[in-house]
Amino acid sequence: MTKFKSTKTVFVEINNGSNLNFTEVDQAELPDLERNSVLIQVKACSLSSWLHCCGNVGKDPATEVLCQAIGKIGGNPNKSCKLPAGQDIAGVVKAVGEDVTTLAKGDYVVGIIPLDYGQSGCADFVVLQEFDVVHIPDGVSFVDAAGCVGDAVKAYIALHYMGRLGGSDDTVLVLNGATSLGSTLLQLAHHWGARVMTSCSSNDEKTYIQSLGVPLLQVVELNEKNQSLKAACNAETGNLGVNIIIDTIASLPTQMDSNIIEEEKVEPLVRPTKHDIISCLAVGGRWVTCEPNLQLDPPNSKLLFLRCASVGFLCEQAWMLSHAQQGRYQHILMDIMRKVGTGIIRPNIHHTVTFDGVKDALKHLPKIRVGKVVLTL
The missing domain is CATH 3.90.180.10 (Medium-chain alcohol dehydrogenases, catalytic domain)
Known part of the structure; x- marks a missing residue:
């Protein structure tokens, strides 16, 4: 197992229902690169739209439920929890575990970081499992891939699995x-x-x-x-x-x-x-x-x-946390990228920000309803 460090990352820290704090960590340690893991250099990350409440967490039910979930996952329901400032990432594979067969160094990939990984997409590098990501089709930019994958997964689950669209x-x-x-x-x-x-x-x-x-x-x-x-x-x-x-x-x-x-x-x-x-x-x-x-x-x-x-x-986080849905989730990701590549799904990017502008962008997410805000690295 190989250890890596991400030079900088941004989390949203919540302490017992107090205000959201945007925390920047200069030297965040990444998980070990295990047999089925891949090290990804992040090129784009969509800022999490569910972090629209920058006031008291108790006033925002979606954020409150996520805090409870991440607290139970970590075993500390009464302590502070860290939520990722962004989960939807696109980037380049820099290293792979010895059992990885579908990805290789240099591949362009896109995916969503599960809540229980304890990593934020607003970082230089992330370590994910092989089946958390899929290839980006030719002609699709990192920004477009990261900007639409999260909402597309949510829409797919809502229409196909929950709405049973016929x-x-x-x-x-x-x-x-x-x-x-x-x-x-x-x-x-x-x-x-x-x-x-x-x-x-x-x-x-x-x-x-x-x-x-x-x-x-x-x-x-x-x-x-x-x-x-x-x-x-x-x-x-x-x-x-x-x-x-x-x-x-x-x-x-x-x-x-x-x-x-x-x-x-x-x-x-x-x-x-x-x-x-x-x-x-x-x-x-x-x-x-x-x-x-x-x-x-x-x-x-x-x-x-x-x-x-x-x-x-509709809680798409459950699909990323459930092993029972892993196979379906992988096929959803692949089908979404095919549809983005053929123009069936057209991403709508409001604007992009640099790493230095992430905190300010997170504070102003409530006024941006049309399109996504994407971090580029």
């Missing part, structure tokens, strides 16, 4: 389709033959969605004056409802988000009520949500029951 007979509603995850969902759902509609919060978001070139049944602009999502769904489906709803909004805006919305004059997100979402479902419909703290009152639960509908929780 093709042209299904109608898919993507809430907040202008986000990087939302736009990937639109492209994948259309490619798999579904009839697709989406929502947005502003004219700029609507313009971006239309620029994707994906044929959509309708783009519903939700704002304080118009929250008529149910009427739009009924009009497009003949009052039958949609088969799959993907809720890409992890949580309601935090106080930090509200401050940034006021300072930067960003259009606030308008989230449909749970009753409105359930009312849009067809009989046997599936609602896939990113909200970990979802609670349904008895009237909403009865409405789901009467529609024979179901709710699924």
Whole structure:
């Protein structure tokens, strides 16, 4: 086993529910290069969008759940935990373990760092397992590969495994389709033959969605004056409802988000009520949500029951932590890169930053809804 050191890396450290601290480590020790490991020189890393809450962690349910998960993995649920500032990486293989057969030194690869590895993608080097990464197709840049792989995995799981998308007979509603995850969902759902509609919060978001070139049944602009999502769904489906709803909004805006919305004059997100979402479902419909703290009152639960509908929780981290899904996960990564290489999935990069600008970029992630911020090294 060979030991390596990464000269610099950035973590997000959380201490018992206090504010997020962006910690830069100059000499972070990497795990040993074992028989099935690969040493990767990071060329690009997408900043983690779930770190949108820079205020109290308790106000952000997604981050809170991840803290609990990483605490249990490490065996210290009551102590501070470190979360990666970025998990989606692309780079060059610099060394391989003796049992590695699918990769060689000099290969261009892309992958996602599992939470339990204790490594951040915002670093010079990372050590991953052979089956955590796949080859980058010719013509795909490091920035594009790192900028789309995480959202594409999430979209793939939501549509194929949780939504059980069946093709042209299904109608898919993507809430907040202008986000990087939302736009990937639109492209994948259309490619798999579904009839697709989406929502947005502003004219700029609507313009971006239309620029994707994906044929959509309708783009519903939700704002304080118009929250008529149910009427739009009924009009497009003949009052039958949609088969799959993907809720890409992890949580309601935090106080930090509200401050940034006021300072930067960003259009606030308008989230449909749970009753409105359930009312849009067809009989046997599936609602896939990113909200970990979802609670349904008895009237909403009865409405789901009467529609024979179901709710699924989308947590892509579980797939990276579960050995039972390892084979499927590897095929998902390979299929995603094929689709990126052929132009079926078009990454949307908001802008790139250098290592010195990572901390500032993380603090301003809440105002960036369209596209990803990618670190280049």
